Amino acid sequence: MKEFVISDFKTELAILVGLIPPTSSEEQVEENLDELAFLAETAGLTTVKRFTQKLDVANNATFVGKGKLEEIATYIKDQAEQGEDKEIGVIIFDDELSPNQLRNIEQRLKIKVIDRTGLILDIFATRAQTAHAKTQVELAQYQYLLPRLTRLWSHLERQRGGVGMRGPGETQLETDRRIVLDKISRLKDKLKDIDKQKSVQRKNRGKMVRVALVGYTNVGKSTIMNLISKSDVFAENKLFATLDTTVRKVVIQNLPFLMSDTVGFIRKLPTQLVESFKSTLDEVRESDLLIHVVDISHPGFEEQIEVVEETLREINDGEEKPTIYLFNKVDAFSFTPKDEDDLTPMSKENISLDELKSTWMAKIGKDCLFISAKDQVGISEMKDLLYDRVKEIHVKRYPYNDFLYQDYNI
CATH class of the missing domain: 3.40.50.11060 (GTPase HflX, N-terminal domain)
Structure with a gap:
């Protein structure tokens, strides 16, 4: 084959x-x-x-x-x-x-x-590094390949029909189709075993508050993960730098919680990949709080927000989770001011950062921050907001331990 x-x-x-x-x-x-x-x-x-x-x-x-x-x-x-x-x-x-x-x-x-x-x-x-990611990608590849086998074997197709004219192309095509279907079946079984292991790992983490970084690909999630968790997650200015979900224990002011960095979303994401990576996105489904990272410097950031939110609705079966919006890359934001005589409506090409801030903060409220992970602008405010939201969830989950926050300034 x-x-x-x-x-x-x-x-x-x-x-x-x-x-x-x-x-x-x-x-x-x-x-x-x-x-x-x-x-x-x-x-x-x-x-x-x-x-x-x-x-x-x-x-x-x-x-x-x-x-x-x-x-x-x-x-x-x-x-x-x-x-x-x-x-x-x-x-x-x-x-x-x-x-x-x-x-x-x-x-x-x-x-x-x-x-x-x-x-x-x-x-x-x-980009796949772990056995989990490699298996998911390989499954998606074979699912993509299956309907295209005819194209790959077109040089061996039959030239004429009739008895005795069965060409090697059709025989090889049928053989390959069986091989691919068998491979898909085995990969699915392998993924089920890996998913069971992942599920056990999640259960063993106890009931710690879980926070998931989500967003379009290449918006800076891994960089933010490194800043908050002081870890060394691979970050690069390329699409899909992160495929495997990375989970780290984070402590802010003595308050511990789990943070996960997930694969970035993208418009027109192949259906084969969505299906294969559903288990990876279980971290999103089981999270208590989402941090939606947005690249404010991208001209189409509003459409990217819609793509991410639509995908999240599919993953969470319509459930709305508490969300903090981080508008990242303010260091790269630029705009062209309107002329005083220009009477055309304000657009994303000529709106200032301050005007964007007021617009989105009025729309989202206090769970909205503008930062630069690269230049570490607004990181302290981000950690304070994250601490407040995690603490609220923790107190609801363990109401009788609330006095600990006062005694130990947690």
């Missing part, structure tokens, strides 16, 4: 392709492609060109229209004629492609074609 390797690229040049449906603006699609470019960079690619097309729905055969595909093919050919260092190695589509679309596009463009799901799976595969 062929090895399932979406990419082995390190220095390849890439082009990105996205559709502009009637429900989205060109600006929104550009933001999506900005994120896709960051994903490509995380995977070791260099993005050199973007193509977009306005379509009501994606073309069933080639995703984009015939004319746009020809435009892309011409660009790839022109780049190849300029020399090997200009040659395009991969084309990435911002939506999941069907096996039929993948096959047709590859046949026309003659280069490697991957979609957003394939790219994210590839990044997850390189």
Whole structure:
């Protein structure tokens, strides 16, 4: 059976392709492609060109229209004629492609074609460190691979039908399908065993208050985890730097609690990964308090908040948990002031940080802080707020021990 390797690229040049449906603006699609470019960079690619097309729905055969595909093919050919260092190695589509679309596009463009799901799976595969994360990613990869086996074995397909004309491609395809299904079954069993171990570990922690850091990917959760817990959790300015949930015991003013750093969320997160990582997100489901970290410097931070909150509702079955909002990266926030004569409404491009603060603090209330984990601005206030909220939960859980707080200044 062929090895399932979406990419082995390190220095390849890439082009990105996205559709502009009637429900989205060109600006929104550009933001999506900005994120896709960051994903490509995380995977070791260099993005050199973007193509977009306005379509009501994606073309069933080639995703984009015939004319746009020809435009892309011409660009790839022109780049190849300029020399090997200009040659395009991969084309990435911002939506999941069907096996039929993948096959047709590859046949026309003659280069490697991957979609957003394939790219994210590839990044997850390189980022996974523990047996738990590796098993989850491998399961998601095989689930993604299963409907695409026909494409991988297209060079061995039958040319003619009829008795005596059964080709090796179909035989190999059936064999591979059985192997993949068996592998999926064994990986699911392995995950169940790991999940049982994780469940026992959570029970053994007792009834300590649990706090979970959540947020979009690359908003600074791991950096904040390191500041609060004084641990050394891996943090990097790339997407999905953290895959494994890290749990640390934290003590603030002699008040102990557990804090977990979880995998970051992202728009259009592959369904295979959502299913595979549900056990990892049990830390979120069983938490008493959430710290929702937001990158205030990102132009689309409000949409990122919506993506995270929608995912949290799915994880928690609609249950609303107490939440502290940390608007991080105020050091990187910038805006363009409006001219005095400009009568257009205030937008996220020209609103100041002070105006944003007043807007969100009025909306959320006192559980809203603006910080810079990088420059350690607002960290003391963050710890004070976290202490107050954990203490409230602790007192409700152990009401007869409240006198301890007064005696020991806990």
